[in-house]
Amino acid sequence: MHDSVTRAIPASAPTSRKPRLHSAMALAALAVAVFFGPVWLTVIPAWLEFPVATVVGDAINWFAREASIGGLAVKDITRLFAEFIDRPIQGAVVLLADGLFSGRGLDVKQSVPPLSWLAIGGVAVITAWRLGGRSLAFTVTICVGFLVLFGLWQNAMVTLSNVLVSVFIAAALGLALGIWSFRSTQVENITRAIMNVMQTVPIFSYLVPTLLLFGYGPSAALVATVAYALPPMVHNTVLALKSVPAETIECGRMAGCTRRQLLWQVQLPTALSKIAVGLNQTIMMTLNMVIIASMIGAGGLGFDVLKALRKLDIGSGLEAGMGIVALAVVLDRVSQAAAKRAAHGKHLQPGQQPLWRLLAVWIVAATVIAWLLPLAQLWPKAYLISTAAFWNNLVSWINQEWFDVLDAFRTFALLQVMRPIRDFLAAAPWTLVIGALAVAAHWTGGLRLVIYTVSLALFIVLTGYWGPAMNSLYLILIAVTLAVLIGFPIGFWLASRPRLQTAANLVLDTLQTLPTLVYLLPAVMLFRIGDVSAIVAVTLYAVAPAVRYGMVGMSQVPHARLEAAEISGCSRWQTLIWLRLPAAWPTLLIGINQTIMMAFSMLIIAALVGTKDLGQEVLIALNRSQVGEGIIAGLCVACLALIADGLLKAAAANTAIQRHRKNSL
Amino acid sequence: MLFKKVSGIASMLLALTLGAPTNASAAVPESDKPIKIMIADWTSIGLQGEMMSLILQTYGYTTELVVADDSGRYPGFENGDLHLAMETWQTTQQNNLAKSVATGNVVDLGETGLAGVEDWWYPLYMKEKCPGLPAWEALRDCAEEFATADTAPKGRYVGGPVSWGDHDENLIAALDLPFEVIHPGTDAAMFAELKAAYERQAPIVLWVWKPHWVPSLYDGEYVQFPKYEDGCFDDPAWGPNKTATGDCGKPYGWIKKMGWAGGEDVWPCAYQMVRNYNMDNDTISALLVEVDLNGRSNTEVATEWLKANEDIWRPWAACAG
Amino acid sequence: MTSIPGTEAQHGRQREVIVQCRNLWKVFGATKHAFERADGAHLSVEDFTRKGWTAAVRNASFDVHRAEVFVIMGLSGSGKSTIVRCLSRLIEPTTGQVQVEGQDLLAASESELIKTRRSKMGMVFQHFALLPNRDVLGNVAFPLQVQGVDRTTREARAAEMISLVGLEGRENHFPDELSGGQQQRIGIARSLATDPSLWFLDEPFSALDPLIRADLQDELIRLQSQLHKTVVFITHDLDEAIKIADRIAIMDQGQIVQIGSPADLILNPANDYVARFTRNVHRSRVISVDTVLRETTPSDTTAGPAVRPTERIADVASLVVESEHPVAVLHPHADTVAGYIDREKFVRVLAGLDPQ
Ligand SMILES: Nc1ncnc2c1ncn2[C@@H]1O[C@H](COP(=O)(O)OP(=O)(O)OP(=O)(O)O)[C@@H](O)[C@H]1O
């Protein structure tokens, strides 16, 4: 779903054996120096830390409050913009969720109802039927039914209004940026660098500046959401345009296309199915943002989740969260079907009505029905279903019956495993940690990667966030190890069971779109406030890509080789270890990379249960409206993520190259 | 929040066609600019915000409820993005409010009549394990009752999120309590631990404030620390520890309304209504139970109360004629 | 070898020159300036490699005449695709000249170039290059749509082209619903939609199965006999080249090593490279009847069948073998006898014994 940061650094050749030895010896020398040398090699001295955060904070505050461009205050320009994007959201909310009201205060009355659930739900189902056939229509019906019967409809429509506008803006902007980057290498380099950072900086860290610039309310939420959901769209647009076959473009040029004709009539249509991948990721990320958006005024299902959890009504929180999942599933599956259809083209069958006409007829019919039959407008409260009590009781039951076991496990994990790792990382001399990173970079990627890695690490040192960063590293390390240890075997197991894969994908989608808070609080109830709960939540979230890549990796082994192994009498374990794992290794490395990226994006949420890491720093800065601190701590998270990404990408490329060499010998 | 803005326009149209609404005098509203009322992530501010919003709307004002963060609200108010907030707690926001008022962009609109109470709180069943409670000295002796494996032998105290301030660390040091403070990132996590512990009748002591639904749902009481007085925070000689500051409980205190100073000129009568607004702990606590435990919406609960108590709130709007 | 006057005309030497290409260089990685500064025209392949450049086309010069099928062939990577793309400036040549119907293509502005491509050029691609989101009709009408031709006109024209390539009834199918052979027929129809005078085909049949390839080759020959386009055809398959070419240019590492009729190449290879290329081609397939012509002798009668001098030996073999009387060879454009087939020589050629 999140596409990881791509090609942060240009691939450079991995280092061969002899220089490897040299860099390892350099590290050993450094270790000796640290041991016998001055203290500042071990503990970061004060003179190495600069008050960057304050400067950045002041600058942003000045920009948001006092700066002006050509006599117009920046503040006013951004407010105008906010006003402008507020309109479509308002329009959508009136149409889908609220309708129009008359009267004020205590005399408010609805004068025009919104479109009924029957109308909107029907539109979704009919569209799904036309685009994806019966099975898609069935899925969509279930989702619509769920929202209606569980009483989530109206808030789901508020969320949908926000999501639709955000996705539209993110998609349009992403497409434009993607096209621009595709056309100019310089622009591409700049956007890629920005997008890589944007993907890894936690959203909480730019929330305050967003609020400063765009005011409080749905439009600020929208701006933050768009910023968050934009990168995969840009990235996939560039990739998709690059993947258009050269011949197809030549065909367009030979037909005498102008540049614009070439873009709109040849390149974009041909690239559509790949651009759709980006669109889907954008949709998913927008839905990931629903909770955070509702914290700053977007309302809707996100607010339901927050409200329920604030009362510790975990069941209702789960239901509202599943409402978000239902929206995600509908939007994702329908948009995929639409893109597939647009990319391959399909004509109406004889006698088939155009979709828009069907939908128009349906909306009119459903509105008349809803007018005659109130039940079709608003599902009566008396017929609502709720499973909340069941979930609440389940959590309470586990809490009462299993707490001792869980607590023993927690104590063991905390004292025997986690604390030692944390303390080790906290005590490790900063120079040695950076040295070790440099050696790893040298081995996997060469000199350029070393410079890249070391400068990112130095940023953390200079801005004074080394301590929290090591704490983040420790959380990520443990969570990712767990996610990989759990996720890969499940993925391997699923790879040979294609029938289970549809169901598995649904579960994975759910894990990734269900607001994390929904499982964070039960985790707190069972594992108390602290690092164990944080790790449980991060692991649950990050396990999805591990499963996915495990699945993909395993199914990539060439058949011929498997048969050869079978003939030579390999046992299943032998085949796994000698054949499948090595063949899947590059993919698995990318999977680990994705898992790490996911884990990083969850740090900030984990901070809600009281970690002491960078995420917590960002959260504190957010709560105290400290613009500079928030951004710098966020950038430190990005630095850590980019370091991990750079090293793993290089390692993956490295193994792929070596494999290639071996095969071609 | 949105439909109210729209409804403002709709009712303006109505006013043009049907004549002025009965209960609005010619002078009010002074402006149709929406009044943005801040709400945040705890229930009472949302409820009181909704009340004020409904009252203002009744007199023709256009209002919007805007979600913001407790401590993060000040830039919004100073910028004029937020106009009114119905709750500012002395216990945590005293300094922030004072600083913000000092900029000249924010006005203090007076107390709500509610008193905020917050401090260390434990479920009643803990009295059996630690009979000396609620006196704070008892905590010294039965700290181990509150310990978990990772804090032992010290007791475990679940404090507020780090950003709420670190008075608890001072308190522990000043009173020499064998306790360790665990900070959650959010209050929801705090109460999740309480719920889990309460279900198991397990030991816990944590930060709880009032008015809130927790003290209504769970039986418990506050630890009695030396009562806060001026001087406790800055005069070491004050209190049981003669050499340290902070040797007292948290200040119990007012909950104030605040507003954007510029609004005073735009909607003077509305600001007057807010100044007049006055409630008491019991009323609000009862309404909170309706919202938090019985699952009703703020709007519903607020409307019901306003309809039943017109004699109380109509006089607040004297300036509207 | 006796030559009959008139056969030259078959090769179009006297015909109007449509494409004139002189000293064309394409060096990937080098700008024109860098190339000239390095005196690129005198560099060896190794020199280029050392500079990190790829010399895809080296100093190519040739003419293509009206209504001629000009085939460029060579091994993979020899620069065929590059050369044909230079002729339409899909690829910007490094230096050299290209004239199309008298227009200096390399001096043309972007808009002139677009105009030329729209009105004069059509191209067929190896992998069809169909637009997946358009149906057959939409694909074929695409070049017309780009020119702003109105819908009815362009669809009528497209339908005409579709029936020309034998795909009537499939107008509303989408590319992924058709076989490879059918897809390439669409590619052909599309390239002809604007009725270009110059027709480029870059390995149009390489991606197809042998049987379908043969079908489409016949189709191409049929179309060409109706349409008389000026054709530049790229292939790496000598049999294909022989089957359709009037003239063939052989490329090796970016250089054109020989240009000539199929028979020229086989009978008089310019160097070892060409000879190795053509070694396995049966001579009878390229050698025309006039090469086994002998003078009329008194014993000859006209009772036997007669053939034209341009016919290939392989094509008349059964006739010659089954005839009881000697077979007469007529003059190219008249029904008078130019001579008779020398049976012994004929058999030697057929059997591949004649070394020529
Ligand atoms: N865009 C390019 N950049 C750099 N080198 C190129 C480029 N296009 C082609 N080349 C190189 O130019 C040489 C000629 O390529 P070209 O595609 O013209 O060969 P070809 O004869 O058409 O081969 P094939 O039969 O495989 O199509 C090759 O060495 C190729 O690698």
Ligand SMILES: [Mg+2]
């Ligand atoms: Mg080629």
